[in-house]
Amino acid sequence: MTEPAWKSPTDARAKFRGGLRVPTAGWCAGWTQANLIAVPRALAYDMLLYAQRNPRPCPVLDVSDPGAVSTRLFGGDLRTDLPAYRIFERGELVGEVADARAVWRDDLVAFLIGCSFTFEAALAEAGVTLRHQEMGVNVPMYRTSLRTLPAGRLGGPLVVSMRPVPASLVATAVKVTARYPAVHGAPVHVGDPRTIGVTDLDAPDFGDPVEVRPGELPVFWACGVTPQAAVMESKPDFAIGHAPGHMGITDARDSKYLVP
Numbered sequence: 192m193t194e195p196a197w198k199s200p201t202d203a204r205a206k207f208r209g210g211l212r213v214p215t216a217g218w219c220a221g222w223t224q225a226n227l228i229a230v231p232r233a234l235a236y237d238m239l240l241y242a243q244r245n246p247r248p249c250p251v252l253d254v255s256d257p258g259a260v261s262t263r264l265f266g267g268d269l270r271t272d273l274p275a276y277r278i279f280e281r282g283e284l285v286g287e288v289a290d291a292r293a294v295w296r297d298d299l300v301a302f303l304i305g306c307s308f309t310f311e312a313a314l315a316e317a318g319v320t321l322r323h324q325e326m327g328v329n330v331p332m333y334r335t336s337l338r339t340l341p342a343g344r345l346g347g348p349l350v351v352s353m354r355p356v357p358a359s360l361v362a363t364a365v366k367v368t369a370r371y372p373a374v375h376g377a378p379v380h381v382g383d384p385r386t387i388g389v390t391d392l393d394a395p396d397f398g399d400p401v402e403v404r405p406g407e408l409p410v411f412w413a414c415g416v417t418p419q420a421a422v423m424e425s426k427p428d429f430a431i432g433h434a435p436g437h438m439g440i441t442d443a444r445d446s447k448y449l450v451p
Contacts, residue, residue, distance in 0.1 A: 200440040204272035210289055212274045214329040214398075214436040216308050216321070223374070223445050224438040225252055225265070226304040226415030227273060228422070229431040232257045235300035237343030241421060242302065244340040248349055248417035250305035250373050252441070258297040264441040265303060270295045275434035277419065282426030291431055299431065304415040305374035306438050307352055309445050310367065314354075317367050322355050322401040329436035330354070331395035332414050336388025337379075339417060347421035351379060351411040353392065355403040364410055373448040380411040387411065397435035 198206075200222050203215075215224055230238050235257075242249035253264040260269050270291045278286040278294055288294070308330075311321055323330040330352050337349040356364045361381055369377035380387050392409060393400045397416055403409055419432040433439065 200442055201267070203440045204267040207274045208268070208271045212289055212437065215274065215438045215440060216311060216330060216436065217324050219440050220312050221445055223252070223264075223441045223443040223448065224306040224308040225441050226306050226418070227269065227301060227431070227433040227439050228304065228418040229269070229299045229301040230427065231296065231429055232298045232300055234344065234427050237345050238300075238302060238418065241339070241342035241345040241418070242304070244342050245417065247375060247379060248339065248413035248415065250375065251302060252305050252373065252443070253303040255301040257300050259301070260295070262301065262303060264443045265439055266442050269301050269439070273433050273439045274437035277432045277434055279419075279422050279430040279432070281428060282423050284423070287434060294431065296429070302418070303439060303441065304418065305448070306415050307368075307375045307412045308438060309374040309448060310371040312445065313367050313371070314364060317360070317363050319354070319356055319360050319364050319367075323399070326401055328399035328401065330398050331392070331400055332397035332416055332435055333384070333389045334396045334420060339421065344427060345421045345425045347417070347424035349379070350396070350414040350417040350420050351387070352398075352414045353395075353409050353411050355401065355407040356410045357407050361408055361410060368412065370450050371448050372450060375413045375415070378410050379413050382408055384409055384411070
């Protein structure tokens with residue numbers, strides 16, 4: 192973690208607006224982080240339906256009006272206040288920028304999708320070491336062989352994030368994260384990654400590899416990069432997403448998404 196965990200969403204967004212680019216795991220303890228996917232209005236219903244059919248990887252926290260650059264939960268500017276953005280044209284990644292104002296369109300509808308970083312503080316409090324934070328790297332994310340349910344023009348693979356967990360704490364990790372269903376909830380898989388089509392943990396599709404030590408199991412959670420994987424496979428004309436691991440920090444508290 193390169194910045195104090197207590198930094199407020201407003202302060203963090205100002206840092207990113209000023210050009211700081213870092214993964215946001217561990218930032219703004221207690222404040223909810225979100226994935227971004229912004230698509231033209233003509234595709235927005237398909238994206239909303241895709242999220243509704245795939246709530247584990249795509250839990251919708253908020254949706255903007257067409258062309259709006261802020262939402263009820265995100266008081267900053269969606270074009271500048273994330274650390275980095277990915278620009279897609281016909282499914283191809285054509286650029287990665289720190290400021291999306293030059294490419295933001297008046298017809299874009301922005302979706303804020305729940306992020307597993309939101310429950311990481313609860314995992315840490317339960318004694319689960321967060322290896323990517325310990326190593327100062329981005330969390331590893333993988334495309335799987337599991338398919339999401341298609342909707343309209345959108346479909347693609349499930350993307351997962353992985354955290355190594357001591358075997359003795361796996362049940363604890365499941366119990367803790369199951370209480371956050373709006374930010375992916377319980378893991379979708381524990382153990383042998385080949386079962387879900389992940390052949391090499393040292394070669395994530397997004398993020399950075401982390402060490403899985405003796406006595407630990409890889410634990411996989413549904414990931415909010417899944418809509419970007421759908422964009423890459425389905426090839427709509429245009430979309431903007433966050434750089435994986437470089438999230439939007441909202442004005443909502445983590446406790447808002449904790450269920451008893």
